[in-house]
Amino acid sequence: MTTIHWFRKGLRLHDNPALQAAVVENYELRPVFVLDPWFVANSRVGINRWRFLAQTLTDLNTRLQAVGTRLYVIRGKPEDVFARLFKEWDVHKVTWEVDTEPYARSRDEAIEKLAKEHGVKVCCKVGHTLYNTEKIIEANLGKTPLTYQGLQGIVERLGPPPKPLLALTSLPPSCTSQSNSPSGPAYDPPTLAELGVKESDLEPCLYPGGETEALARLDKYMERKSWVCKFEKPKTSPNSLVPSTTVLSPYLKFGCLSPRTMYHRLAEVYRGSNHTKPPVSLMGQLLWREFFYTVGSVTPNFDRMEGNPVCRQIPWVRDEKLMKAWEFGKTGYPFIDALMTQLRKEGWIHHLGRHAVACFLTRGDLWQPWEDGMKVFEELLLDADWSLNAGNWMWLSASAFFHQYFRVYSPISFGKQTDKHGDYIRKYLPQLKKYPDNYIYEPWKAPLSVQKAAGCIIGQDYPRPIVDHDIARKTNLDRMSKAYAAEKNKNPPTSNGSPAKKKKK
DNA sequence: TCGAAAGTTGCATAG
């Protein structure tokens, strides 16, 4: 008989509770990844993330081979794949890691039902979050924490998350591949071509996928003890030429890196030293992830405005021209356009850069729905993570969690704080390279003689600003104020999602 | 029930 471990996220051997649960009974282990061709053709996954996944699966296969088995990448819809495997592979048990996203939940429910019909045992373990998110809400008496501090209080009461499991370094002989195990290229990890990626479209790879790379990257940053202890997110730079933060997020998203492994490594580095604290510390960043995973796991329609009980209803006005200009880095604001260019090319931008472009698209300047921006991030980010993406877009658009809508990021002055010469803009928008420092953030203000000398005429070689920030900001502040007032008069969202009691006069 | 305080991570200006 065999045991299937179904890899989805959690693409690692270290600290993988569900994988370890698959080898306790000494049946042959068959590690499976299901690649659904429909999903390849229809999902919002950009070429950089496909490459990251392909690299991750190849690395996972190599690491599994090193312990005496391999990865079986199987093409098809999960329901069809498992209906077939349960019969053909004489499956005793299937294990997988808990996934709290709505799509994953309904998928997993269907497979669980199928397994029962085939007499196959199912074993699910939490490994993608620090805590079991259900336990977090339970510990809060069934209420979803809607502030970071709320979450922090709960996890302080819960104590540290479980220690990571030791890495799987060898399998019991009975669990390894046998002479009659299926083999052949049909089960190999996908090539880029199979994923619909043209290699000529790709930029050089800055963040290779895979557990091997994830652990090396974690090691590299944890060695910088003083940097780790002094880390304060708001003081890191959104426009440095090399990332000012760890860029571990893509590895956490795919589960190449276990959040618990990272948590306890951080705790080890902190031990005996003065160190920064949440929310700004590195540990605090893991708690932000936990916060959005927790809220996202129980909030209906979390990735939409309508029907989402925590999300303020705001009358955004869709405008395809504005949207496309933002998406392709053609707003005429160099800081915004450089960020969007880096995002498209490299699949990553700094968290504060995301703040700047998200604010600009929504309440700051363009008044476009946050859902549309979220979808662009979902396509382009290596670390696009459903709960975090939706949660942060609501945050930045002042639709939920954050309400001080009058705090608007300036597309001109925000970037200057950490890069007054505009080196970042020069790197990603080389057409503006020769602009003098005093015009690099606002090239439309440069006299024509300066524009000519720089070899870039505004309105011709680089767009004019698509809106006037000072005017747009004022208009939008007024719109926000009206939207807030309108909602106040109706049913304001409350922590349990039910309409608040009517106020007595 | 009410007012005060707090809330990841705003900007511009003054000292």
Place this chain on the structure above:
DNA sequence: TCTATGCAACTTTCG
């Protein structure tokens, strides 16, 4: 270079 303050004023939490 860093910190404090005014700007106008949001919601949620807490005592």
